[in-house]
Every structure is written in structure tokens, then in C-alpha cells.
Amino acid sequence: MGKISNQHLIEKLTAKYGEQISAISEPYGLLTFEATRTVISDLLAFLKNDEELKFNYLTDITAIHYPEKENALGVIYHLHSFYNNVRIRIKVFLPVSDPTIPTATLLWDGANWMERETFDFFGIQFTGHPDLRRILNVDDMTVFPMRREYPLEDPNRVDKKDYFFGR
Amino acid sequence: MSNFITEITPNRPVYTDNDPQGELTTLNLGPTHPATHGVFQNVLQMDGERIVSGVSTIGYIHRAFEKIAEHRPFYQITTLTDRLNYCSSPINNMGWHMTVEKLLDIKTPKRVDYMRVIVMELSRIADHLICNGILGVDTGAFSGFLYLMEEREHIYEIFEEVCGARLTTNIGRIGGFERDFNEITFQKIKKFIKNFPPILKEFEALFNRNRIFIERTSGVGAVSPEVAMGYSWSGPILRATGVDYDVRVNEPYASYEDFDFEIPVGTTGDVYDRFILRNEEMWQSLRIIEQALEKIEKEPKGVFHADVPEFYLPPKEQVYNNMEALIYHFKIVMGEVETPKTEVYHAVEGGNGELGFYLVNDGGRTPYRLHFRRPSFINYQMYAPMSGGMLLSDAIINMSSLNIIAGELDA
Numbered sequence: 001m002g003k004i005s006n007q008h009l010i011e012k013l014t015a016k017y018g019e020q021i022s023a024i025s026e027p028y029g030l031l032t033f034e035a036t037r038t039v040i041s042d043l044l045a046f047l048k049n050d051e052e053l054k055f056n057y058l059t060d061i062t063a064i065h066y067p068e069k070e071n072a073l074g075v076i077y078h079l080h081s082f083y084n085n086v087r088i089r090i091k092v093f094l095p096v097s098d099p100t101i102p103t104a105t106l107l108w109d110g111a112n113w114m115e116r117e118t119f120d121f122f123g124i125q126f127t128g129h130p131d132l133r134r135i136l137n138v139d140d141m142t143v144f145p146m147r148r149e150y151p152l153e154d155p156n157r158v159d160k161k162d163y164f165f166g167r
Numbered sequence: 168m169s170n171f172i173t174e175i176t177p178n179r180p181v182y183t184d185n186d187p188q189g190e191l192t193t194l195n196l197g198p199t200h201p202a203t204h205g206v207f208q209n210v211l212q213m214d215g216e217r218i219v220s221g222v223s224t225i226g227y228i229h230r231a232f233e234k235i236a237e238h239r240p241f242y243q244i245t246t247l248t249d250r251l252n253y254c255s256s257p258i259n260n261m262g263w264h265m266t267v268e269k270l271l272d273i274k275t276p277k278r279v280d281y282m283r284v285i286v287m288e289l290s291r292i293a294d295h296l297i298c299n300g301i302l303g304v305d306t307g308a309f310s311g312f313l314y315l316m317e318e319r320e321h322i323y324e325i326f327e328e329v330c331g332a333r334l335t336t337n338i339g340r341i342g343g344f345e346r347d348f349n350e351i352t353f354q355k356i357k358k359f360i361k362n363f364p365p366i367l368k369e370f371e372a373l374f375n376r377n378r379i380f381i382e383r384t385s386g387v388g389a390v391s392p393e394v395a396m397g398y399s400w401s402g403p404i405l406r407a408t409g410v411d412y413d414v415r416v417n418e419p420y421a422s423y424e425d426f427d428f429e430i431p432v433g434t435t436g437d438v439y440d441r442f443i444l445r446n447e448e449m450w451q452s453l454r455i456i457e458q459a460l461e462k463i464e465k466e467p468k469g470v471f472h473a474d475v476p477e478f479y480l481p482p483k484e485q486v487y488n489n490m491e492a493l494i495y496h497f498k499i500v501m502g503e504v505e506t507p508k509t510e511v512y513h514a515v516e517g518g519n520g521e522l523g524f525y526l527v528n529d530g531g532r533t534p535y536r537l538h539f540r541r542p543s544f545i546n547y548q549m550y551a552p553m554s555g556g557m558l559l560s561d562a563i564i565n566m567s568s569l570n571i572i573a574g575e576l577d578a
Contacts, residue, residue, distance in 0.1 A: 027509045028269060057412075058399050059514075062538040064527060078512060078525070078540075082396070082410070085417050089512065110399030113548040121233070136226035136577060145234060152231075152238050 003084040004053065006031040012053070017043065023091075032089040040092050041102040047079060047088070048107055055079040055088060058104065061114035063122040065147045072096050075124055077104070094124070103128040121146035191219060194559075198227050202563045204301060205573035209551060216558050221551040225544075229577040236537040240502050241267050242341055242480065244537070249335035251541060252575040255294035255518040257286045257326065257338045262515035265420055266524040267341045267478075270511045275473045278466035279343040280422035281459045285356065286329065286338060287421070287515075288452040288459075292363075293322045294518030295403075295445040298570040302442055303374060305567045306383045311373050314366055321359050328352040342479040343472025353460075360456055371446055381439060388553060388565040389437040398549045401542050402520025404569060407444045408436030414516040425462065426455050438568040477504045502532025519543050519570050543575035 006026055013021055013033070020043075023034040035043055047055040059078040066072050071093035079088045092101060103126040104111040115126045116135040123144035126132055134141060143150060153160075197208035206227035212219040232247045239247070248259035261283050268275065275283075296319045300312035323333040328351055330338040339345065374380050390400075392408040405412060413430045415423045431447035433440030472479050476495045485492035498504050508530045514523040523540030546569055554562045 028511050030512060032510070057396055059521070060523060060525065060538070060540045062525060064536045076525070078523070082412055087512070089510075108399065109394075109397045110545060110548065113544065114399075117544075136229040138226075145231070152234055 004081075004086050009053070009086070009088065013043075016046065030087050030089055032091070034091045034093060037092050037094060037101045040090070041104070043090070044077070044079075044104055044107055053081060054083040055081045055086075057082055058108040058110055058114070059087070061104065061111060061118055063118045063124055063146070065122060067148045069093070070095065073099050073122060073124060075101055075118065099123055100125040100127050102126070105129055120144070123147070190214065196559075196562075198224070202305065203566060205571065205576075207547075207566070207571065207573065207576075209554070211554070211559070211562075213559065216560075218554045218557050218559060218562055221554045221562075223547065223551045225547070226577055228573055232578045233537055233539065236534055238533055240500075240532045241478075241534070242499070244534070245339075246335070246337050248539075249337055250574050251539060251578060252294070252518055252522070252543065252572045253334055254297050254572055255290035256334065256336045257290040258294075258515060258517050259522060260336060260338050261287055261421070262513065262517070262522050263524055264339055264341050265515065266511060266513035266526055268473075269513050270509070270526060270528060271341075271475070271478060271506060273342055273473050273475050273478065275343060275421075276466070276470045277422060277425075278463060278470045279472060281463045281466065282344060282348060282471065283339070283421045284423065284426070284459045285456050285463075286326070288455045289322050289325060289356075289359075291516075291518055292449050292452050293319050294570070295449050296322075298518075298568070299370075299442055299445050302384075302438070302564060302567045303380075305564045306380055308373065308377075308380065311370050314370055318359075318363055318366055321355070321362070325352060325355045325359065328355055340472065340479055342475045345480075347469060347471040356456065356460065360453055360460075364450075364453065367446070367449060375443065375446075384442060384564060384568075385437055385439040386435075387438045387557070387561045388568070389435045390549075390553070391436065394549075395436060399545045400520070400549070402517065402546070403444050403448060404436070404441055404546060405520065406430065407433035407440040409434055414514050414521050418514065420513070420515060426458050428455050428458075438564055441568045504532075506530055514540070517542055519572065519575065520546060539578055541575045541578055543571045544578070547571045547576055 020039045057080040064074045077090040120134045192213045194211045208224040211221045248263045249256040296315045300315040303311040395408045481492035486496045510527040520542030525538040527536040529535040
């Protein structure tokens with residue numbers, strides 16, 4: 001689909017960032033790799049401003065939680081280059097004890113609510129974000145509900161006990 | 168190395184006016200204001216009729232769909248997608264089905280693709296009809312809305328014929344449709360594409376060159392393409408600014424590459440441009456439906472799903488009477504089918520923009536993580552910043568033309 005091949009992108013990025021980029025794969029043709037949080041803001045700025053690549057559009061920011069891993073929380077960026085019609089997926093894994101990552105709001109204004117949503121559900125702290133507070137959940141919520149340790153339903157609730165339904 | 172700020176600078180919303188002279192008024196617009204067409208709250212600071220600043224509060228109908236989706240098998244998530252953008256739920260349903268098909272590497276027959284295109288374009292028309300009709304109501308022209316609502320009713324009758332439901336359709340299955348289009352469906356579609364153009368023409372005649380409407384809408388909420396892309400806008404409101412980004416063309420799905428249609432773009436990105444653009448998109452959708460009806464004629468009859476027994480639920484009478492169907496039914500329902508351990512992002516052009524599904528699968532019966540890239544959520548975040556300096560009545564029509572759907576906003 002795109003004008004730039006994934007191979008070319010990989011070469012260009014590994015030449016610049018070397019060891020900081022790992023786990024490169026291409027599920028369903030979408031180039032995916034992991035980066036570290038020390039380079040992520042520089043990497044995003046490079047991808048956005050590079051004359052050839054021009055990943056000018058931030059499609060999405062979200063997160064994922066793998067409780068069994070050492071760096072359990074992953075922040076996932078989807079970028080899109082309108083000029084070349086190529087998408088790219090970047091992941092940054094962070095430890096639960098210190099889930100901080102630089103914000104992307106200085107590059108894209110649209111990152112504001114996406115990062116607020118990610119903070120709201122996963123507790124990722126985006127340093128430098130202008131207004132990092134909960135967005136969909138209530139303000140006085142104390143947990144980050146999309147983390148795996150929180151069950152779908154409150155196990156303490158009593159209104160759904162079997163005896164109410166004659167079971 | 169990095170040019171990022173490294174400390175959080177809290178910028179909490181101002182709920183009481185902070186002007187020393189006490190000249191500004193705080194106005195609570197919403198959450199249940201009739202002019203906002205949904206549960207949206209905006210706390211505005213007003214200087215007379217002009218908005219100084221605003222803060223959006225969202226989440227009033229948050230239903231934790233992403234959490235629920237982690238506990239549901241793939242085929243049961245369709246009903247969750249219904250409730251995102253409920254004005255065009257078939258697009259959401261099929262976007263989800265196509266995501267799963269991409270994950271499982273299922274190739275759907277051409278006839279299924281064309282059937283999907285028909286249903287998706289009909290729902291795009293329904294979505295745009297609502298948006299443009301309501302925009303007319305908000306500018307004070309009620310009659311256009313009434314003309315259009317009758318046509319939306321006819322589209323819903325077609326959906327009813329295809330799947331039995333009207334608003335939250337749950338249309339189709341992974342791999343195709345649950346049943347073939349019957350004769351009455353085709354008759355109704357043909358009747359619709361014959362009767363709809365004159366009504367849309369009349370609607371355009373009422374609005375497009377109407378001086379009151381133009382003066383009311385042109386220049387309101389004008390956005391430059393750079394700002395719109397910076398805010399990750401997508402869909403009609405992005406195209407109204409002049410960016411020709413449409414997922415149907417940039418990354419064709421469901422055989423959209425077989426169709427001949429145009430992507431209208433605007434120039435100024437104001438409310439008037441968005442209105443004209445949505446009207447033009449309805450004409451293009453009609454064109455696509457006409458072509459799809461022609462193409463379906465040439466495809467083998469009676470094909471309405473891909474041949475994937477491991478994922479496509481067999482009909483009930485076969486489950487009761489046929490050993491093989493019973494086994495597959497059991498395997499699907501109990502989730503004993505192997506699925507690849509990988510991740511997939513699939514986007515469709517929804518009524519409001521790029522509707523993306525990011526699915527991470529760990530091989531189990533439910534997704535490990537499912538994220539909806541909801542266009543309304545991302546489009547809406549510019550609303551409060553762009554309202555600064557607007558008149559209150561302009562901010563109302565600006566919200567109508569953004570076509571924010573509360574279900575999609577809050578997920």
C-alpha cells in the first residue's frame with residue numbers, strides 16, 4: 001500500500017537508533033517495534049519531521065498490561081504518514097513501579113485526550129502533559145481499571161447472588 | 168536531546184469565574200441540554216453571548232466496553248460495537264468482523280463484500296442524514312429534517328429486512344452474513360435508490376443557496392488542515408478542511424477498490440463546508456450502492472458467507488440434525504478453536520471518521536486487549552478550545568456539524 005517499504009524504514013531507524021529499537025516485526029504488514037522511553041520523544045519527533053518519512057498523523061495512543069512481564073505496562077503508538085500512506089506501530093514497555101513516559105502533546109495536540117484516556121485506564125504518567133487528569137472515569141477513582149488485576153465485576157457486590165434468582 | 172517539558176503543569180478546569188471584576192458568567196451547557204443531542208457537558212465562561220473559554224466533561228455514558236470485550240468471545244463483541252456510533256451501527260459491526268477476519272486470515276467472497284458495501288453505504292447515508300438534518304434544526308429550519316427522517320426510516324426498514332433489527336443491528340457474522348438478502352431486501356434497496364435522490368435534491372435546494380443558512384454557517388468553526396491533522400481529526404470534518412484522507416481509498420477494505428466514486432473535499436473546514444461535504448458524500452454513497460447492486464448480479468447467487476466452519480456459527484437446524492455442524496457449534500461456543508497469537512489494527516471509514524480496532528490476541532477465546540479508536544472521542548477534543556471566541560449559538564451549530572455521538576465518545 002505505501003510508498004515506503006517496511007525494509008527501508010527498518011534500515012533507516014536502526015541506523016539512527018541502533019540498540020534502542022528492538023523486537024521488530026510486521027504483523028499483517030504493519031511495522032511494529034519496541035523503543036525505550038529515553039528515545040521515544042526524540043523518535044516520535046524524528047518520525048514526524050523527517051523529510052522523507054513524514055509520519056504527520058497520530059492515529060492512536062493506547063496501552064496494554066502484561067502482569068507477568070518485568071516491564072508490565074506497554075504504551076502503544078499508532079502513527080500514519082499521509083504523504084506515503086504508511087502506518088507504523090511503536091511500543092514502549094514500562095515497569096509498574098515507575099510508569100512515566102514523556103508526553104507527545106508537544107508534537108500533536110490530539111495526543112492530549114488520548115494520553116488522558118491512557119492515564120485514566122492504565123495509570124501511565126505522561127510527564128509534561130498539560131492537563132493529566134481522568135477523562136472517562138469519575139475523578140475520585142483510586143484504581144486504574146484496565147489493568148489485569150481488576151476483575152470485570154466487583155466481587156463484593158451482593159445484588160447478584162444466586163439466591164435472589166432462586167438458584 | 169528531548170525538547171519536552173519534564174514536569175506536569177496542572178491546568179485544572181475553572182468552575183468559578185476567576186475574573187476580579189466579576190464580569191464573566193459561568194454557564195453550564197449540558198449534560199442534558201436539548202441542543203447538544205446527547206450527554207455532553209461543557210462548562211463555559213461567557214462574556215455576554217461570547218464564549219471566553221470552555222472545559223469539556225465527558226464520560227457520562229461510559230460503559231467500559233474495552234474491559235467487557237476482554238471477557239467475551241469474538242462473536243459476542245459485535246453487540247458492543249453496535250453501541251458505539253449508534254447512528255451507523257452496521258459500519259461498526261462490519262469493521263469488527265473484518266478485524267477478526269484479518270486476524271484469522273479469512274478471505275470473504277466478492278458477493279459478501281458487495282453486500283457489506285451496500286449495508287455500510289446505506290448506514291453512512293443514515294448517519295449523514297441525521298447530522299445534516301439536525302444541523303438544519305439547530306439553525307432554525309425544521310422542515311428539512313422532517314423530509315430526511317422519512318428516508319432514514321426507509322433505510323432502517325432495509326436493515327430490518329436484512330437482520331431483523333433497526334438501530335443496534337448486530338448485523339452479519341464473522342465471515343459474512345447470518346442469512347442471504349431476500350427478494351424484498353433487494354426490492355427495498357432499489358426502491359430507496361430510486362426515491363431518495365429527489366428528496367435529497369429538495370433538501371439541498373432548501374439549504375445550499377439559502378442566504379439565511381449560509382450567513383448562519385459559513386465561517387463558523389473554520390479550521391485549517393494543519394490544525395485539523397494535528398488534532399488527529401478524521402472523516403468528513405477533516406475532508407472539509409481540504410485533506411483528502413478517506414480509509415476507503417487509502418486502505419481499501421471490503422473490495423472498495425472495485426468501485427468508482429469520488430472523495431469530496433472542502434476548502435475552509437467551516438460548518439457550511441461540512442454540510443455540503445456530507446450531502447455530496449451521500450450522492451457518492453448512492454453511486455456506490457448502484458454499482459454494488461450491478462456487481463452482485465454477476466456473482467454466484469446464494470453465497471453469503473465465507474467457508475470457514477471453525478468460526479462461522481452453523482444454522483440451528485443443522486446443529487440439531489448434523490454431527491459436523493454440532494461439533495463446530497460446540498467448538499465455537501466453547502472457544503476451542505486455535506487463533507493466532509498476534510496483533511492487528513484494522514480501520515474502516517465510519518460515519519464520523521477513521522474507526523479503528525486494535526486487537527491483541529493471545530490465542531484464547533477472548534481478546535487479550537481490544538482498543539477502539541473512536542473518531543468521535545478524538546474529534547471532540549478540539550471542541551472546547553475552538554469554542555473560545557465564538558458566540559454561544561455558533562458553538563451549538565459547530566457541535567451539530569462535528570456530529571459527535573455520545574456512545575462513541577464515551578465507549
